[in-house]
Amino acid sequence: MTTLAILAALPTLCAAQGNVTLYGIVDTGVAYLSNQGGGQAWKTQSSNLSGSRWGLRGAEDLGDGLQAIFLLENGFDINSGAMAQGKREFGRQAYVGLKSRRYGALTFGRQYESVLQYVGRLSSAAQWASIVGAHVAGMDDLAPAFRVNNAIKYTSVNYNGFSFGGLYGASNQAGEFATNRAWSLGARYSHGPLVLALGYFVLNHPAAPGTAGAVGASGAGTGSDYRGAFALKALDGSGTITRHQTFAAGGSYIAGRATLGLVYSHVLFDATGASARADNYEINGRYQASPALLLGAAYVYTDGRSDTGQRPKYHQINLGADYFLSKRTDLYLVGLYQRAAGDAQNAELNMLPASSTNVQTEVMAGIRHVF
Template identity: 40%
Template sequence: MNKQVFALAVSTAVSAAFSTPASAQTSVTLYGVLDEGINYTNNAGRGHVYELASGYAQGSRWGLKGAEELGGGLKAIFQLENGFDVSSGRLNQGGRMFGRQAFVGLSAERYGVLTFGRQYDSVVDYLAQTTANGNWAGSLFSHPYDNDNTDNSFRLDNTVKYTSPSISGFQFGGTYSFSNDRNFGNNRAYSVGGQYAYGGLLVSAAYLQANNPGNGANGAITANDASFIAARMRVFGGGITYNFGPATAGFAYSKSSYLNPTGNGYLGITPLVPPGVLLNSLKYQNFELNGKYQISPMLFVGAQYVYTIENFDASSGGVKPKIHSFGLMADYNLSKRTDVYIQGEYQQVTGDSTYSILDEAFIPGAQAPSSTSKQVVVRAAIRHKF
């Protein structure tokens, strides 16, 4: 009898030592999106193309996120998110296992959220939600070359991020991304942003700067993750959206500036300018109008127009081409987790010629730039969320 009592006491002690207290509740969620469809491009390098393509309205992904109650309103949180191509099964974001997001941190109801890892910048967190591509339409509706990163073409590595709680509708945040280099300022980045929400009104603004984006493998924006490769990148913008009944209208403005740009991730190894020409700077101003109408709980339609002014300053001279982008989309929900959609985007480059590949229309998501100043992409797809 004594042996049985002793064994029960030891078993109880061991269980107590290794079990989680009832007050420290832990939750882990598995989630994901599968976005797959057929694209038609009228001109992709001198010919039309039909292709099966993944991740346009939303990037295809799966992820894990969780939280542990630490007491007093404090939580330990984490998120790991993998991006992949449904058509081929390949990893996206430069082949990273958790290329979309990977961070750990602390969250407090009164003080906000502090996280560490690979994360979105403030332009994505605050400004992007006022654009069509960053809200309901996805990458096909991005501004030319996603020059302002409102479609999160890249994430920030080595990043410390703070997000405030909402205070009477106001919220703000910022990031600092280490270069992880002996030269402290080489390939580092920082961003700040904020928003005000009241009823159906949302007003937001953000700023981002990165030094030497796309240069090296260990900094804030690495070579296999960058949009533009340059000596310096600066992005500033503001936007507003307003919901009235079933309709939403929005306006967004952004200005991006690249010092001594040498390449672009969408173009791969194709140089931006002909041999012998030095591109001193490349600047974009984007003016976007967008609208969305919820016809029924199952169906919405949306439209977008973007007017872009490009400032091309090279050793061969300076010019200011204009880029017009038009987008239309319809989305129908088959269930709470599955929908089908069709969308189309038209782009035309007008005005001054740069005598470079930038004179050719190129819609982000197209297989290649057009051989002319015009390009059309149409997509029909199915999306499933879990």
């Protein structure tokens, strides 16, 4: 009922402020998965290149270059009509704050952290390879699938190509200041054809039971979300995650119609019984074959190790083609291949059921419309 009330009031809001925008993306397609627990699978699959969503964005001019801003964004599965992100009404983002033309923006609510904001856009998964093409288990948050609750976030203005920011997600727990808490920092530099970025993100005790702090349930994580394919194998079932750290850096360079990108991330999981770490190396490229056709390719190598003696490794290839029928509607074809090696016994593309072997392939085709 709340959603209907907001939509019903939209004309009034627009009249009162003159600067409220309704926007969204609808993305769906069909996919073939070579091995899902031992069998092949054909299925419809929502939110491939972009998460299907609708949202409200608004601003009010307060004078002297200062604005009050807000954003409410709902994610949904177009194939079932169900809300995503743990069935939250505004699970993708929900924040309000102030934005200054001279000093930047300070916002409060459920928001993206700095590794994704500054480095994530350089990864193939965030550009054209879909969230399934993210690094193993989405461990480094370089694909847009993670949000922080209770977040206070600062984003600077652009200083001749340089921008920076940080986020703090409060635990909201009396006497447990560091339990279920998050913080991050990031920076980005863009000049002509060159882009450079780095970010750092820390989660403290993200699996703390019964808490409702920075890391909430489904879509922003409980314990199992941080013990994904990599952590489970590398830690060999040792304890619960007490600290999850990610450092990421990347860059891209445009040369004519081609863009070459490099992304690196180092991820550390501390548990009560052991620790595990992984280095992810990605090289990606995209080529604007014509004004309507974009082609992409990427290779990702994941090298994991842990105190338990496990050494999981993964090789992944992402290929994609995106054809724009108009500025708002495009058709896409994406192919993803992953091979597990070392102590990693089963391939498991991000957000998909594991393969019964060390190899897994998915091919997806679909349509995306932006409004």
